[in-house]
Amino acid sequence: QQQVKQSPQSLIVQKGGISIINCAYENTAFDYFPWYQQFPGKGPALLIAIRPDVSEKKEGRFTISFNKSAKQFSLHIMDSQPGDSATYFCAASNTGGGNKLTFGTGTQLKVEL
Amino acid sequence: EAQVTQNPRYLITVTGKKLTVTCSQNMNHEYMSWYRQDPGLGLRQIYYSMNVEVTDKGDVPEGYKVSRKEKRNFPLILESPSPNQTSLYFCASSLGRQGRYGYTFGSGTRLTVV
Numbered sequence: 001q002q003q004v005k006q007s008p009q010s011l012i013v014q015k016g017g018i019s020i021i022n023c024a025y026e027n028t029a030f031d032y033f034p035w036y037q038q039f040p041g042k043g044p045a046l047l048i049a050i051r052p053d054v055s056e057k058k059e060g061r062f063t064i065s066f067n068k069s070a071k072q073f074s075l076h077i078m079d080s081q082p083g084d085s086a087t088y089f090c091a092a093s094n095t096g097g098g099n100k101l102t103f104g105t106g107t108q109l110k111v112e113l
Numbered sequence: 114e115a116q117v118t119q120n121p122r123y124l125i126t127v128t129g130k131k132l133t134v135t136c137s138q139n140m141n142h143e144y145m146s147w148y149r150q151d152p153g154l155g156l157r158q159i160y161y162s163m164n165v166e167v168t169d170k171g172d173v174p175e176g177y178k179v180s181r182k183e184k185r186n187f188p189l190i191l192e193s194p195s196p197n198q199t200s201l202y203f204c205a206s207s208l209g210r211q212g213r214y215g216y217t218f219g220s221g222t223r224l225t226v227v
Contacts, residue, residue, distance in 0.1 A: 006155070009153075034215070036216075041220070041221075042220055042221075043117075043203050043205070043218030043219050043220050043221055044156070044203070044216075044218050045218065046215035046216065049215070089155060089156065100146075100158055100161065100171060100172075101146075101156075101158070101216065102158075103148075103155040103156040103157070104155055105153055105154060105155040106155050
């Protein structure tokens with residue numbers, strides 16, 4: 001049972017464009033929603049995170065939008081650059097979850113010149 | 114440099130031959146986890162530990178063992194590896210619960226069981 005569904009599986013964006021990755025969750029007890037970025041041969045690294053008491057969080061070119069009623073959240077990468085080419089994972093966790101992050105299946109982003 | 118160190122990076126082994134993947138962190142983190150990454154399935158938690166001598170199962174614990182005798186180390190043990198355990202494995206540590214302060218991941222161990 002996939003508790004966090006992520007789409008699309010892969011994404012190609014032109015340099016300077018906007019990359020959008022979507023995630024949906026089922027467990028209403030989730031209260032922490034991070035995004036991780038993974039480059040080839042490396043482990044995932046925390047990119048940005050949001051809690052459900054806010055609808056949007058922005059850090060530089062990266063923005064998380066959160067819709068609690070729809071149980072959806074998304075990552076927007078503005079002015080996408082070739083260096084942003086990586087695999088992105090959304091994740092979710094809940095208090096009492098025993099240090100467990102539930103990850104989405106990942107989106108492979110390629111930013112073309 | 115704050116980091117999580119896994120060894121080995123690559124390992125090819127035969128079915129049934131016991132192996133251990135080591136994991137060490139230098140950040141004094143209480144929480145450590147093991148994940149496996151498979152195409153189309155994302156990252157799935159195998160085991161986690163909230164402190165020394167405190168471990169618990171994640172989503173896919175079958176065929177794996179862990180121990181936490183020291184705060185910095187969290188080895189993953191495959192007593193009798195099988196081909197379905199061929200995967201990319203990541204160790205991670207966190208200051209807070211549920212990775213609230215961000216998990217720090219190791220660089221991964223690519224395991225092939227033939």
